[in-house]
Amino acid sequence: MKDIEWARINKDVLASLESPRAAFWIVLAVCIALVLCGVAAEVYQYKHGLGVALMDKPHYWQLYISNFVFWIGMSHSGTLLSAILLLTKADWRKPIYRFAEAMTLFSILTAAIFPVIHLGRVWYMYWVLPYPNQHTIWPNFRSPLLWDAAAITTYALSSILFLYVGMIPDLAICRDNAKGWRKKLYTALSVGWMGRATEWMAFRKTYVLIACFLVPLAVSVHSIVASDFAMSIMPDWHITSFPPYFVAGALYSGCAAIITLFVMLRYIFKFEAYMTTEIMDKTAKLTFAIAMVWNFLNLGEYASIWYSNDMFEKEVLIQKFIGPYAPVVWGMLLCAMVAPFAMAFEKFRHNMWAMFWLSLVLQLGMWLERFQIVSPPLASNHEPWTWAVVWPGTVQLTLTAASFGWFTMLFLIFCKIFPSVSMYEVKEMVFHRRHASSRDEMEDIGKIKDEVMRSEGGLA
Amino acid sequence: MNSYANWAILMDNFLFALYMPLAAIFWCAVLHLVNGKWRYEVRFLMSSATALFPLGFVLLLIILASGAKSFPWMGGDTFGEPLNGWHNIIFFDLRQIGLFLAVWAFCSYFVKLQKQEYPTADPVARRKFRNVALLVPFIYCIYGTIMSWDFEMTQIPRWWSPIYGPYHFESMMRVFLAFFIIALFFLRKRNLLKRPTHDYVFNYCAQIMLALTIIWTYAFFMQYLIMWYGDLPFEIERFHKMMDGPNWFLFWAFFLMNSFIPFLMLIFSAIRHSPALMLFPAFSILMGTFLERYMWIISPHADDIDHTPFFSSWEDIAITAGVFLVGCFLWNRRMKKDGLYGTDEEVMERRHAEA
Amino acid sequence: MALKRMLENWSRLRQQDYYAEEPYMWGMAIDLNKCIGCGACVTACYAENNLPVVGKERCGSGHSMHWMRIERYWTEPEGTPEIEQEEASDFPERGAHYLPMMCQQCNHAPCEPVCPVAATYHSPDGLNTQVYNRCVGSRYCANNCPYKVRYFNFFEFWKDLPHPLEMQLNPDLSVRDKGVMEKCTFCVQRIRAAKDAAEDAGHPEHVEDGTLMTACQQGCPTQAIVFGNLKDPESKVKKSWASHQVELDRYEQDKSEDVRGYRVLEELNTESCVMYLDRVRDTEA
């Protein structure tokens, strides 16, 4: 990190905006194809009814909701890294927060699709919004789904704002270096940023303010997503630890996604100088800590169900482990509970490709987690008569695949239009590190007084 | 000592006697792991709280010996439902005693290693300490969860809430900090300490307490909201008993003392930076948490008994005062032994200088 | 306007016993001693309520729309005294356990609060009402229903009805389009007609007991189903509830052990309006 030259930062980052390689076009084409498949599936489903998605009684919810939770979860880590680490002044976030925020935004945009295609009557989806109408009908404010609609909208708008505000200084840099349509675009977006001190001061305040707003918002958003399940009386949905569990799970899968994109960007755009092993190490440690919280809440849920001896809950738990959905549950435990322990080892954390594959495993685990939250409890509900096993059909799977295509497509386009690494913050970081390293050491020694105490007090 | 309520006060005191050392070790370990520089000022003060373990152990034995007086389910009152294997008196006693001793031993070991750890110490020792410190959060969370379930959640055996464990031990983490800064304030006031601590320690503790206050409120509210919304009688009844029972004001008192009052004070940096003003939120949290534990322990019987701790029984005052005094005595003795107090001359000298 | 209306509604909602003045509370009693599980009620319901026949494939994918269904179990629930545990047999020697299951019209319905558009609500006379026009098909209500008696129109089932089968459709109620939830209504169209008839006959607050029958009740060969107004002390259903010591607004009945009345999953606090009477078996046989 110490070797980065000031001039190189702009050059490297701006280079990532130009002339994509062939691989880029291929991946983009695949993504667009997936999206088109998804559109076709949705049109088919729209025409014939939701039955073609192969949900049934009692599986009134399935993959659409799982996917919704998965994507909304993924959106949390962008905020975490960016906002919380900004507030706690952890400067290692700087090279990676931009793409993490972009990831946040695009996964919200992906997540928002799912409740819509999940609805039986998509064409009336605006009915869940409170708007004045001549029937004087309000939506039902008691419904967690309504809370959801409100929370997601707020979160999406705030995330866009956060991403955009944080990007203004960089857009100005782009503007100064661009030609053609890009020039016009960046000129418009950079709102006349000149880099004056007053601008910087206003910018800092705004940015911190949005961050302060976003942290509780992010927590509340996923708590509300959790309440879709927890507020019901379904066994194994009605779990008091679901709000923190969902938040932890969201951060977890989001961190894993950050690691994936971290390695990919580092490789594709040759950002080795910015996305260093040290940052990966920190990210991995953070992921590990979150994984442990998630593990604790997950195991705590199992244990407390068992502890309670509650008939309904226990039945679901038993069915989860030995029933037809057992492969999913065990797969989740293996991928999301056991696998993260690899990150306890420094050697592993420092191996980019190992981390890359691990992050994919973790995401798979978290995807399975969402599936096993939704499906098995529905399968073994209060009424044994209706117990049934349903695996998602082609339409649902197609739309799931399309959601990945959609997300990747948006992300790829973003990377080519906007700088995926924050230039100004990396410069700040380089500056601080260069100037602060010697001073830090002095401070450290200044604070260490135990030794003095030890010598004086004779602690043995 | 006939009333269940008296035993509840005893259990309440036990949990505090247990968590003071336990949470102290937790904070020592966490501050070490996140590399908080100010830990050097407080870590020995905190860890000297392990002196309370013997007190906790004696209280535990008394409580276990009291059997069904402390744990209604032991009296065969299983609320009409079969209980699972955890609700087994022998197993219960064994795991309580065994776990307590194991945790006690571990904490003593931690304290021992901590004394050998300093920036210029042998890297091997430092690494060893770090590894042990890494274990502490795990042990704290798991043991805390078990304690919360055994002593509070399953006072109604089939009442369950997976968030209860985190809610409980998170609350106890915070009350330790509250207690610690109160103690620190008075120690500083009397100039007893060998090396004075800085004011920023109060600010740091306050910041953590603020975060924990928000988390406490979140956990409490979410637990309540989910149960209220689901409205399954067996769950929400417990809350109703607390909220509408004879001691309803204690419920609202602990709720306010744990959430609004500390939150509204701790958000102001002026308060956070003032050791004297910090006494208010700290007392609020201390009292609030004490009542919180009491209300949860007593909740299954809330409509059977009309007992308000300290108001309706001198035994409560006696027990609490006794535990407090013994605790102070033990802690004081440990600090002396660890050389945390200045010599008499030093203290006198400093007092003199101040005067 | 809308806000004003909402505040008014809110203040009225906060009143205690909002429906105390309402003359009707529809309820049911089903005697499992008499129910033989023949399915007459099921077919009657199909005929009365325009239920679609979905065909083999869709039955197989769980899309059947029987508002009333008969569940058949083979085992006794745990803790049932004396019966079945007496011997380990390879056969269900005590016969099957039939449970006619339809919307329990819970007064404390889990399905109601979760609907984002308030398409399901409680009517003053105790019906858990589904407003087809308002439903957007989030299906949360069906998930939250412990009895799993809500049925979703996964397809446009009415389109499959070949001529002249559509001539049978009951014009008193609509056919449902794809994407909406539906469920047993206690034959609300008959209730409406009976209320109208009572009004025409000059006693608007009183539907004579016995003049109003649900389709399932009407068809039942053994008269296992009794339906009526729980607020009418003279009604058969009220008498049955009273004699079997089941009270509507409780989740735990304060009743003697021997009395047969119970409500399914009562412990979930659903306050359902359907009481069942224990199945009976002669242990001496």
Next chain:
Amino acid sequence: MSENKSSSNWTRRSFIKAMGLGGAAGSALVLSGCGDTDIINEVDIEVRKEKVEPNVDPQDYVRPGIEMYYASTCRQCPAGCGVHARIREGRVLKLEGNPVSDVNHGRLCPMGQAGLQSHYNPDRLTKPMLRKGGKLVEISWDEAEDVLRKNLGRKNAKLAWLSGATSGHHRALVDAYLAAAGAKNHFVFDTLPPAVGHAANQEMFGSYMPRLDFDKARLIVSFGADFLGTWMSPVQFSTQYAEFRNAPRGTLVQIEPKMTLTGANADRWIPARPGTEGHLALALASLLVQKSEYADRVPADVVASLKDVNVDEVAKLCDIPVERIHHLHHLMTDRSPSLVLSGASAEGVQHGFETARAILMLNVLLGNVGETILPRSEDPFPALAPRMGGWSEVKAMVDGLNKGSFDTVVVFGSNPLYQAPGFMQADKAFDKAKFRISFSMFPDETTMACDLVLPVHSYLEEWNTTMPAYAATDGYLGLQQPVMNPVFGSHATRSFGDLMLDVLKHMDPNFKQWDSYQAYVMGALWTMRPALVKQYKPSVPGQTEEEAFKQGILSDGFVQMKVAKAAKIEAKVSAVTLPAEKANANYPFRLIPSARLGLWDGRHANVPWLQELPDQLTEVVWDSWIEIHPKTAEKLGVITGDVVQVESSAGKAKVKVVVFPGIHPDAVAIPLGQGHTEYGRYAKGVGVNPFSILAALFDGKTGELATYATDVKVAKIESRGKLVTLANGDLVLESNTSTQAGRELVKTTTAENFDLTEKGA
């Protein structure tokens, strides 16, 4: 809009009614939804003053918005329940039981309810068809009537007539025609009426169906009589069963190899090895005759013949614990009066007649005759009495066809090409007739093999009378009247009565006095009126007596004829000997072709409601399956959903497995009703037809087919396929049968407790 509305009365509700959107509830649902929030209904939809009058005077049937009820009689099975048909806008919308009918007391079974879908069935025949060049082609009614007259309107001794179970004026008309045509071959074939049991009853009690008093019995021991499901008159028996179960509660013991709906409701269900019911009955008899009070009721030679019965051996033979037999014996002696019934599974074996006699003998021993088994009086009009028919008749017809005894065959209300067992090769025999005529509503197997197909009205479109197969009161005659205009119009379908009357007019001038079958039936009833219990007097001024009479009987839906007081019932008992059952090594399992309330013998397979009504025991819909006991399934290595091949000496079939605890391990059961090769879109190609693999075994005495005697072998051929059952739990749970999983969904109490508590209630 009509003008006689003052705007103040014009409420939203009546507006919507006038718009034709339908009545009360529909609009209530609609309005409460969009008018308001869920709490307040300010818009007053409750105020109701409606008087909607149409501009156009509608037809007789049609009073827009007003529902009407017509009384008629259900023809979905031979039970003949009375129905009330709900009519609106000239369409029948719903069938309810006729509350004043003695047969069903206002109740109706699923099949009766589903009569609507037979009536409105999209696969109904709407054009007469004639076979030309080997293919059925649609022809005009004029042509069809010409062909009909040409073929039937002459003396023809070689004419064979095949009916389904028949009674009332249809029977009278057919008999009159056959007399006019000089044909003696009227065969009646219906699969489910218990011909063997009828014969045994006839011999023992002098009546093929004495009256049974369920309510009085304190104990019913039923040897396979599925009286709640498929036995004679299920609704009627169900209503009596409900009484029987009131406190003091009667006890039901069901003995059968495969659990029927009745077995599912028994207090004790005893799975006897198939074919051994007679032995069990004899063993019980031998225990009873040890006491003289029982032994005295039968002749000494009967008692002597019972001396040899070894109860322990019988227990082994029946695969029942011997204590169970003794227990049953004590139950029988303790609870009197009782009622012992014999049904399909006991009678459908080669020694079925003897078995039925052995079972019925228990009634005599227990002194039930005269207590719960009551005499029946002579039918005042034997010509109208029900004829149930049986397998022997279809066999006789097939034999006759094979011998070339018949050149013309007329089929009405029966479907032998589907129902006759495969080995009879009824289709080949049918081909041998020169000309085949079918009166039918549906393109069933037999109809599609005929030369002239005449689409007839449904029972809701025509006039008729029906005498129930079994009625608690003697002399009950159900009336049928059209409840609506023919669905497809009079140009499409015709009334069978009208068609035959037309033919008959040309042969017997006596019949010229009636223009139509309606006139024939009503005329007959009018002349019968002195013989009726109830007399109808004009109630409206200007009404003639005949009008009053007709209105009266039509609003009742039935007439009750005066009958002579029944003679005392005398039982004639003689000794019973049963052959020993022998196992068949090649075919280890006994095949049970089980019938159920719903598809019946297959005639309702084209009714979607009934196809989608799950089997009451396995909960399977839209399919055929084979029921196999869990133990047997384990031995065969099959689970629910696997496909097995079932092979008998007469044929084989592929069918899906349902692991089912309510069956004897030596038996497998395939339900009747599916496996149609014709019969419209809902029936064709669904499942398999167990009739097709029944072996050629007959009851020695009556010549009836021994339907429960076929032995089969079973082999797995495919792994788990998609079995369509509504009991999802069955497919999820390892046990293959859904349990209550600890929930107290169905709570059970003891009869003792029930009697104690219900007395007060």
